[in-house]
Amino acid sequence: MRAVAFFAAVSVATFVTTQSQAQDAAAGEKVFAKCKVCHVADKDQNKVGPSLNGVIGRTAGTHPGFSYSKAMTEAGKSGVKWDEATLTTYLRDPKAMVKGTKMAFVGLKKDEDIANIIAYLKQFSK
Template sequence: MRAIALFIALSATIFITSPSQAQDAAAGEKVFTKCKVCHIADKDQNKVGPSLNGVIGRTAGTHPGFSYSQAMVAAGKSGTKWDEPTLTTYLHDPKAMVKGTKMAFPGLKSDQDIANVIAYLKQFSK
């Protein structure tokens, strides 16, 4: 329990003290090509992964018609919503944030790439 509290405190501190990343949706679209194998953002259509159309503000593990892992459903039930800070943490290392997720992607290492992908996703989350 202490480890979880420490992780949350450190994550919040890093997020608050880190300089804000400028977001570029066009650059994010290029980075999103890594995601297109499993996800679609511009249409509400599930593939191997759930549709990311409207993902900003969505509760984790709740897109209709997609069979999520028990871990992702539990994350949603515990209050995880896909906002910028949560997506930033998740996209860095999905398996670390949601242990047991079915997502095989290891994550994006560049903060700028993550900021840009989020900007790209925002276009489809209005």
């Protein structure tokens, strides 16, 4: 009986956690407004920052035609690939994850904003 109660509690906790971290691409588009000064996601175009079109699954520091900092190219060479986990860490505090990055953005503090912006970026990644 204890085991059933334990698994039921874990299932409920997992459901609640998953629901609270649900990703919303429309909300992410609004958060992405902070990024539009330097980045484009809906097409493959570099600006002050590299294009984020297709960023999910891309090795850090490798988008063609963009001049990355040495720190970002080294991050890519060391195996950093942009997935939900690495983007979450990077978007929270870019300079802490990649010391020496040229990105001036200080980061997003709300987990919900980070999850939503990742949902937005997923739309433009294959």
